[in-house]
Every structure is written in C-alpha cells, then in structure tokens.
Amino acid sequence: MKNFRWKMIMIMALVSFPGIAWTDTGHEVTKRHQMPQMNDDNMPGMMREGMLVMPQMDPARGRALFASKGCVVCHSVNGIGGDDAPALDASSMPLMMNPFEFAAKMWRGAEAMVALQREELDETIELTGQELADIIAFVHSHKEQAIFSIADVPERMKKLMDHSGAGEHHYGVKN
Template structure:
C-alpha cells in the first residue's frame, strides 16, 4: 500500500473505531454523565521499555556506522548534516527526542546515505539510544578525534551543508531509488 493512501485511510478507520466505541459506551450506560466522568479519570499506566544508554557504544557507532561522514562533533567529521557537538551534559537524555530529530531529517539522511555509501544505515532502538547518549556527552565526545577515525574514512567527510537544502523531494522525483526501500514505500 502506498503511504499517501494509508494516510487517507487511517483517519477514516480511527473515526469509525471512535464512533463504534462511543456507541458501545453510550449503550452500556445510557448516561452522558457516566461517559464524561469516565473521560476525567486518569488512564491506566503503560509500562515502557527503554534500552540502557551507553555513550561509549554511541561514539563507536558514530564512527563505524558512518555518521561521522556527514555529522561533525567538536570539529571532527563532515558538515553535510547538523553538528552534534554537546555544549554541556544535560540532566537527562531522551532517546525519543533524539529519534524524533532523526525522523525529521530521515528523507535527506537516507537519500544522502544511498548516494554516498550505496546503502541506508540500519539502526535499532539500542543503536539510537547509544547515539543519543553520545550526542549528549561532552566527556565522550572529547574522545572523538581526527586520529580515532580510520584514515580512508576521513577522505569521505562531506563538507557541503546538504541538510540546509530542501531538494530531497526532487531527489525522489528524479526516480533515484533509495536502496532497501521497495517502490511502494516511496
């Protein structure tokens, strides 16, 4: 299913489910006050699993996955993507915020990876949590030096700030395929 079609169908399905649930609740109670009272009660807590975050693993991921080719930390790396230098250590690191920032840049990031690397980097939840920890750790970022990057990888650093342009939609319209995605995913 193509993504735009899915976005047209989801609101209709959600609305249908809401109407059906509302009708069931109204039929059960037949009291609008009972429904209003139920809506004022706090929801049941939902347990969320969060991976252990490790800035050292994040630094190693930053190098070995190729993030350093486009992103810079304390002057080391490419400038094709936003600088990830941490000015100071935050009180807490939220890997979901980091993931959301990645999501907003995903079209440009995956297109650039496809062109420069020939593939799209595959990250799981643990990788993202570790990268978030690294991006927030000035102490671990100090360990990222030019010498800690393999010499052949240093030649791959991209020094054009592609992330500031909005031409990634044109990339897809030109028909350039992003490896790892099927036609219906575009």
C-alpha cells in the same frame, strides 16, 4: 478529579521507579510485580509484558558507532566530521532530552538523511534501537566527546570524508 489526581501520582511513581510494573484496574492502580533485571539475554525486544523498556544508553559505545556507522561523514563532533548536516556537539544539545524526541527529529529529516547516505556512503545506515540509544547518549556526553578524535574514525569513513579526492577534507582536529 480525585481519581485523575491519583492516576497522575501513580504515573509519576512509574516514571520514578521504572523497575516496578503497575496495572490500572479501573479505579485503582496496583503494583503488579517486580520486573526482573533486564539484559540482552532475557530481553530480546523492546517490549516486555506490555511495557516499553528503555535500553541502557552507553555513550562510549555510541562514540564508536558514530564513527563506524558513518554518522561522522555528514555530522561533526569537536570539528571532526562532515559539514553536510548539523554538528552534534554536546555543548549545543539541550541539557535534558527525551530520546524519543531525538529519534523524532531524525525521522523528520529521514528523507534528506537517506539521500545523503546514499550519495556519501553508497548505502543507507542501518541502526538497531540499542545502537541509536548509544549514539544519542554519545551526542549528549561531554565526557565522551572530549576524547573523540580522528583516530576513532575508521579509514573507510576518513576516505568518504575526503570528497572526490579533490583535497576537500571534511574533518578536522580539535585545537
């Protein structure tokens, strides 16, 4: 029981201080080394020295990606966007969310999302891990969503939101 408690303390330390790598040597957990500052130049992938590294999440970049990648065609924020999929307003998101849980929810709905993407966009949306992290940050950011407007949406996406030219617009303006 004592060993279990010690390991739990070390796990909490790892979560609290993500810049420090720890190694389990059997009966003790020791500090291995200080991780270098991560950036796009020295971190080509998500794995580094056997550790998962969380990307920096940028809600401003996520706002641009939400519109340019086509998420806005099916999802809305502030009433701007499609209504074929759930709205992604920050006000309806949990206060604290594990980004992996967000990705898991996307995975569970992947089959339907891919079908809608092919129908609405004539292609599937490709996202890197960094792009997904930024979009997750945007859908949880009250600040970035407050400035999201139809002006953020590229013309191609606006046309796709105007289904079949029948005058049925799938975007609005925040009142």
